[in-house]
Amino acid sequence: MRPSSRRRRPVAPDTPVSRRRVPMRLLLPVLLLTALVAMLMLRGYVHSEILADHRIRPEAASDKVPEEIIDGGPVIDTRNGGTGSLKVPDHRLVLTFDDGPDPKWTPQVLDVLKKHHAHAVFFITGTMASRHPDLVKRMVDEGHEIGLHTFSHPDLSYQSTKRIDWELTQNQLALGGAAGIRTSLFRPPYSSFADAMDNKSWPVTRYIGSRGYITVVNDTDSEDWRKPGVDEIIRRATPHGGKGAIVLMHDSGGDRHQTVQALDRFLPALKAEGYSFDNLTEALGAPSAHTAVTGLDLWKGVAWIFLVRASEGVTGVLVAGLAVVGTLVIGRFLLMLVLSAAHARRVRRRGFTWGPDAPVTEPVSVLVPAYNEAKCIENTVRSLMTSNHPIEIIVIDDGSTDGTARLVEAMGLPGVRVVRQLNAGKPAALNRGIANARYDLIVMMDGDTVFEPATVGELVQPFADPAVGAVAGNAKVGNKDTLIGAWQHIEYVMGFNLDRRMYDVLRCMPTIPGAVGAFRRSALERVGGMSDDTLAEDTDITMALHRDGWKVVYAEKARAWTEAPESVQQLWSQRYRWSYGTMQAIWKHRRAVVEKGPSGRFGRVGLPLVSLFMVLAPLLAPLIDVFLLYGVVFGPTGKTLVAWLGVLAVQAVCAAYAFRLDRERMTHLLSLPLQQVLYRQLMYVVLLQSWITALTGGRLRWQKLRRTGVVGAPGAGGHTLTDRSPAV
Template sequence: MASRTRRHGPAPRARDSSPRRRVPMRLLLPSLVLVALMAMLMLRGYVHSEILADHRVRPEAATDKVPEKILDGGPVIDTRSGRTTSISVPDHRLVLTFDDGPDPTWTPKVLDVLKKHHAHAVFFVTGTMTSRYPELVRRMVAEGHEVGLHTFNHPDLSYQSKKRIDWELSQNQLALAGAAGIRSSIFRPPYSSFADAMDDKSWPVTQYIGTKGYLTVVNNTDSEDWRKPGVDEIIRRATPHGGKGAIVLMHDSGGDRHQTVQALDEFLPTLQKQGYEFDNLTEALDAPSALTKVSGIDLWKGKAWIFLVGASDGITSVMVVGLSVVGALVIARFVLMLLLSGVHARRVRRRGFRWGPPVTEPVSVLVPAYNEAKCIENTVRSLMASEHPVEVIVVDDGSSDGTARIVEAMGLPNVRVVRQLNAGKPAALNRGLANARHDIIVMMDGDTVFEPATVRELVQPFGDPRVGAVAGNAKVGNRDSLIGAWQHIEYVMGFNLDRRMYDILRCMPTIPGAVGAFRRSALERVGGMSDDTLAEDTDITMAMHRDGWRVVYAEKARAWTEAPESVQQLWSQRYRWSYGTMQAIWKHRRALVERGPSGRFGRVGLPLVSLFMVVAPLLAPLIDVFLLYGVVFGPTQKTIVAWLGVLAIQATCAAYAFRLDRERMTHLISLPLQQILYRQLMYVVLLQSWITALTGGRLRWQKLRRTGVVEAPGADGVPRQRTRNSSSDRRPVA
């Protein structure tokens, strides 16, 4: 889409001479949406990826500091209130314990087997898994099982600070509170084993855990089911000798646990026949329950946590679908652009290609101008150098800077000035159309300069009587700055490759306001320029299609426009374009069901414009969001390679577009930075446009601030760009 500059008078100044600095709502609301999405994604990655877990197994250490009665004692260690006591399970009582869950696949199967054989157990759950599958924790509690803490992220606590230990416990409790409204007083350290494996690294942790009110539970019978040794071997290792009581270690998460489930189904009835009871811990010890109900603020904090984790999973799933959609759209667009642009280039440049008889009759060039004092002289002089006969009509749309007087003072033949009160660009163009003498109308902006051959190249397609409008090749003249270079890449890669593609598909969506031509009779048939939308050029183009006219692209009809030179100006321009395009799509929505040749645009063009210009740009930042997610949570290497692959595809398309337009490749150096920063700006602009459209808001045009740095083309046909502090800069006339 080329440069559009709708004219309106200056907005009234605020009464307050020292306005407060506030974050604009147009920036704040879309930014908050992006931040919220990022936060949800980060929360999901934090809960799923266990980013804080170290997964290190503690090496052997000395046992000098561990009391003998602990090393020789039972699997329940009580260090609360300064005690140093170990407790054993009574004979013929077994406490089955399951670590690392809950798991959505295997925990329900374990629970089913326990319920089938009327047995209770203890599940030592991690905070991450509890947060993701709270319904399983609720089922554990409802069916009479006990739930214990197994930290939040499963780190080796022997290597953690007290602050980290406190955090692991509190987050684990927070997840339990949100999942089942409970708090637990039993704890099992990750990577723990028998009591006699306690050493000088783990013992201080056990003591500290006791000061927080927890019983530490290890085990004295290990099924080693994580090794998957077979059902019989799991049963053998889990069975205590001589009818003694025991705490049996099993796992309901961390991998394929089908052997555990099968072994459990045989183990329970076999030992029950031998007189064993399968109780939870406090039942086996005849002690008060380890679970207490949570209420008040702690309960609501837990519920809020579980809600946020669930929301993050749901939003992430939607974002993944969105990423898939945008990926498919981006690839489809690139493939279409590359293939069809190549077809277009070969068709246009092959020998003997002509639209029809050469068009040599004079044309009328309309130049709507509102406060273009810095640019208008360059614009008019570039038209006077035209190789094609033209009459120039400058429509002064209520300028307050002397734009009309500058043109009149030039005293050039075939240049007329028409004055009107400020009424906007469509009205100015319609006024110029009413004063035009010729049957072909060229329209351009007051900040644009033409090459000598531009008008001639632009009007040749009218040799085909089916052509009603022609789009020219708009280029950025002020490309020396970073933001100008980014727009230069966008114009060459996006707009002009798009126009080649749409030309082949015969559904060109926009005649750029900076350089376009129309058959007068076609304009009159559709009622001239409309002010129904903020994108009058897109509106008139869609109206042409619906009226049955062909709209084509003339790549050699180059016009050099002054692009916005600040983020604020760029924001204002693109906001209008995005919102105006949405208005035009909605206005011409009936084209979707129209039949005949005029319905081709509705069947092909309108869906493509909606997908490529409205939907895909809105979802495009997901590529960068998931890049950040992958770098933080992994797999980092694959993520970076995938992102570089997308960038390589874009660079290939950009290089091909630059080659077709015969542009220097040096500007593509800034392409990676453009893809990271520029895309986010366009996302926020488009999101703001969606919000404005959905809320029924109204958008006013604002005049872009011009500097007049793009001068008329030289002998080589390329416009010169003067420095901003040049003495030739024209001051506005008072």
């Protein structure tokens, strides 16, 4: 991007922007980001971690639990206000598996069951069923029975009835979407035997019954979650004396290879002893626990599974994008640090000169395009009058309606000319100024910018090298006393000027800032002057010069002070125009990628770097903050915060180095963390809006920013500001 506060002509009557489309474009980036965050939140929601079934609950009294329940079987039926329990008949085993389905272990369990022609009951969680619906469908298709194990595996003894209802409803929703059925079987998380029922769990069991569910606990626990070894799992799972049993195992929640191995030995061994392995309802001789889901409930379930799958896909893309942006960000930081250091060493070494014709002393024409700059133009012109390099000043009034031209003429300053034209835009104003300029070296600036006495002289020194066609100056924020001004100050010093050092070394400077830049007249004439093909005429002309074979360099000592936008709305308008204009310029010069010579070099080096660092990386950078939010909400919170602080630390190091190179006070960096939280988000949405405008073929109106004239002219001792701004 470029630190330039350009003045633009109003929208012509024949180039309207639909009032209905503009608000939509403002809304689309927000909606898109919201949708991406929602997908990520959904993914985190269904990836909540499941704890193994060995949670130890404090002991509670059981005097309120009916004796027929404590002394009864593992199948508890409290439907319709009743209190009853059932046991599995002798020589019948009901294998139950909790916490699944798991993409690794559940298929292996199903394979072993199929191999030995056995059925089982799978108590699934809603989170796992939502993520792996195909496995739930396979369970049903292969004749197994499904039971609910809540959606997110909480201890229901400590939950409200509202939360219990939600857990059941969400679990049924996932089951309906995965297999098109509902079930009447339920197993509470962290449950064990019927005789372990206490005054905390019994009310839950009664309430579950009132909702139409049969609660299924167990009377034989393999304790496979302990991984005690295959032999021990088989021993604990085997009932005594031919009795029937409900056996508890797990197909999820950790490494289950011992469970799979034990199952492969357990099934044939007990079949040889006369046992059969049935579903619960088969073992009890009862109707199936499954009923078909139809109508709206079915569509809700299908929609839920679709959204979960979509969130998985979107998250996969986002993770890939995060890897890309991480590589780009770290790569850019490393390039900036290494190459900017190399640039500083080169231009600051003793005896450095730009070329054989140094120093450059010939007079310079300074062009000041102005459109309604009455509040700023006097400061701008007076700052130029202090220049220690010979100059002529040409103020091109682009159809101002606030008396800008009259103010300049009334100043009566020697060497200052005013050229008037009908409103035609900044490129036309600059071309008019070029046509009226007397000298071969031309400096361009904005009407709200002030120069230091040495700025022009420093800016034209690189022209001692006859291969140099243009020079980028060091634009700085003058009104940095406000928070938004301080944020832009950090951005200018770090994001613009540190970048320019890097691009200078790589010989692919993307933009001569409109606030402070110099050109060789012959270079401008060879590329056809300033073009109005894009909203970023400064980037457009810079790329054209590269393609024509000219060198474009950065002069760090050529400082200019510009008035940055002071409101979010003005900042949005400015950066939207910059972003969209940069995209236009990249597209306009895209053929350079396949051309030969200097144009081809810029096309294969400069354009990819500009596209990566100015368009792609900033567009993907929100992923860092999105995953920060994800990690804070879903964990691991500590590691996530450490990673984010690490990224912030790297940025702080780069910013501090940039401030050191520019000899700026480090105190302004105190607002850097807040800038990363708030300011960056605004820039993300602006860039996203620019992408949407470009992809939809939208047209962007010229927008004039309101100025206050806060950046004052430099005095005899150097740069000064009005009372609102701190001294520099």
